[in-house]
Amino acid sequence: MTGQPRAILVGAPGAGKTSTGQALAARLGVPFRDTDADIEATAGKPIPEIFVDEGEQHFRALERAAVAAAVGDFDGVLALGGGAIMAEENRAALAGHQVVHLVVSLGEAVKRVGLHSGRPLLEINPRATLKFLLDQRIPLYESVATLTVETDGRSPDEVAEEIAALLKP
Ligand SMILES: Nc1ncnc2c1ncn2[C@@H]1O[C@H](COP(=O)(O)OP(=O)(O)O)[C@@H](O)[C@H]1O
Ligand SMILES: O=C(O)C1=C[C@@H](OP(=O)(O)O)[C@@H](O)[C@H](O)C1
Ligand SMILES: [Mg+2]
Numbered sequence: 001m002t003g004q005p006r007a008i009l010v011g012a013p014g015a016g017k018t019s020t021g022q023a024l025a026a027r028l029g030v031p032f033r034d035t036d037a038d039i040e041a042t043a044g045k046p047i048p049e050i051f052v053d054e055g056e057q058h059f060r061a062l063e064r065a066a067v068a069a070a071v072g073d074f075d076g077v078l079a080l081g082g083g084a085i086m087a088e089e090n091r092a093a094l095a096g097h098q099v100v101h102l103v104v105s106l107g108e109a110v111k112r113v114g115l116h117s118g119r120p121l122l123e124i125n126p127r128a129t130l131k132f133l134l135d136q137r138i139p140l141y142e143s144v145a146t147l148t149v150e151t152d153g154r155s156p157d158e159v160a161e162e163i164a165a166l167l168k169p
Pocket of ligand 2: 011036080084119
């Protein structure tokens with residue numbers, strides 16, 4: 001497959017990158033891809049097991065490879081993991097693409113993600129951890145985004161409808 005993604009979704013855990021990405025891809029009639037799923041396929045195990053067996057640094061290395069591969073050669077809607085933008089290399093890879101920042105408030109993200117969501121970083125004290133992550137990451141999401149869309153109080157399909165209307169052909 002060649003080409004470049006129609007849209008790349010970034011934002012905090014719980015912003016809806018995976019679910020809104022699927023809805024947007026269905027609406028546009030293009031394939032959907034999620035770098036977290038690519039990482040799990042490469043590693044042959046779920047993300048929590050990668051964190052336990054090899055640690056976060058190894059996960060981030062797999063993530064950099066997954067982002068480079070997908071951004072460079074995928075013609076659909078691409079969702080990244082919430083921490084992907086922490087790597088300068090990944091932010092650089094997003095330049096020139098249509099990047100959508102899905103904005104979610106802290107309170108809504110905590111409600112959506114909850115406990116035991118399969119996100120190892122949020123297994124303990126999700127509210128405090130998410131606050132720390134949001135404070136650190138929001139400027140980075142904003143720095144890579146070409147579109148910004150609010151998600152609080154709206155369904156993934158409603159958010160996808162707005163993105164579809166805003167995307168350049
Ligand atoms: N706009 C939304 N409104 C309500 N719940 C949502 C919305 N977007 C996602 N969710 C729910 O929040 C949880 C996390 O969504 P997900 O798509 O996995 O987010 P992300 O990939 O950004 O971490 C899922 O249970 C999903 O159904
Ligand atoms: O915020 C993060 O650092 C992470 C977010 C997760 O993806 P979502 O943002 O899709 O939940 C996943 O990549 C991993 O658990 C690490
Ligand atoms: Mg996701």
